[in-house]
Amino acid sequence: MLLAYNDNGPGPVVVLLHGFPLDRSMWSSQETTLGSVYRVITPDLRGHGQSAAPEGVYSIEAMAEDVIETLDALQVTEPVVLGGLSMGGYVALALVARYPERFRALLLIDTKAEADSPEAARGREELASTVEGSGNSGAVASAMLPKLFSETTRQRRPQLISEMRTVMEKTPARAVAGALRGMAARQDRTAELAQIAVPTLVLVGVDDAITPPDGAQKMAEAIPDALIVVVPDAGHLAPLENPQACNEAILHFLQGLG
Ligand code: MLT
Numbered sequence: 532m533l534l535a536y537n538d539n540g541p542g543p544v545v546v547l548l549h550g551f552p553l554d555r556s557m558w559s560s561q562e563t564t565l566g567s568v569y570r571v572i573t574p575d576l577r578g579h580g581q582s583a584a585p586e587g588v589y590s591i592e593a594m595a596e597d598v599i600e601t602l603d604a605l606q607v608t609e610p611v612v613l614g615g616l617s618m619g620g621y622v623a624l625a626l627v628a629r630y631p632e633r634f635r636a637l638l639l640i641d642t643k644a645e646a647d648s649p650e651a652a653r654g655r656e657e658l659a660s661t662v663e664g665s666g667n668s669g670a671v672a673s674a675m676l677p678k679l680f681s682e683t684t685r686q687r688r689p690q691l692i693s694e695m696r697t698v699m700e701k702t703p704a705r706a707v708a709g710a711l712r713g714m715a716a717r718q719d720r721t722a723e724l725a726q727i728a729v730p731t732l733v734l735v736g737v738d739d740a741i742t743p744p745d746g747a748q749k750m751a752e753a754i755p756d757a758l759i760v761v762v763p764d765a766g767h768l769a770p771l772e773n774p775q776a777c778n779e780a781i782l783h784f785l786q787g788l789g
Pocket of ligand 1: 549550619741
């Protein structure tokens with residue numbers, strides 16, 4: 532499925548995949564900062580933002596295929612830098628496993644390689660049924676928003692939290708349900724981390740309560756050529772909560788690629 536996307540800037544391509552249930556607008560600071568040097572492509576994953584929202588389960592593999600189809604349509608066939616936040620990171624890991632030749636570096640942001648526990652998968656199914664029953668995404672916004680942000684963001688940037696609620700509530704109920712079921716069924720990629728053969732930067736907010744720094748540290752240790760940066764004053768949405776620190780870390784990493 533072809534995705535909606537932003538595509539701005541000159542130079543080597545950097546593709547950034549947003550988290551659940553957000554959209555490409557979460558990368559606006561990275562588009563501005565990286566976009567003076569890099570061609571930054573930010574798709575809306577299926578069901579999110581302006582991309583179509585089919586019925587059914589949104590498997591991570593289907594979301595990954597959408598990204599490839601969209602890059603092919605843009606005639607981007609050279610190896611690119613691929614980044615993903617949380618659900619976007621699950622898609623990025625699937626892409627690197629399936630199409631290693633298409634990627635030259637990886638940014639894993641507030642994400643993890645493990646599958647859901649049976650309990651977590653059950654919780655997602657309950658939430659998917661609630662959202663389908665109500666016909667809107669309010670329940671997922673209410674479930675997620677309390678866990679997403681650092682205390683610093685809560686105190687200093689409450690408007691960011693209401694902006695994220697607005698984005699979440701725009702995501703159609705069938706897309707939220709489809710993505711929840713896809714994430715619940717995703718495969719564990721921990722054993723594949725040792726096979727990642729491209730330079731990798733792991734970024735994690737110091738107060739990330741969903742994919743915490745100790746898990747990110749283990750993930751980075753399992754990837755042969757990985758660096759980790761723990762982002763201060765940030766929770767699970769580090770690139771939004773502390774864009775300056777994230778952008779500096781990403782630029783430094785990208786410049787090191789040559
Ligand atoms: C996300 O931010 O994309 C979600 O927290 C991912 C998840 O629910 O596993």
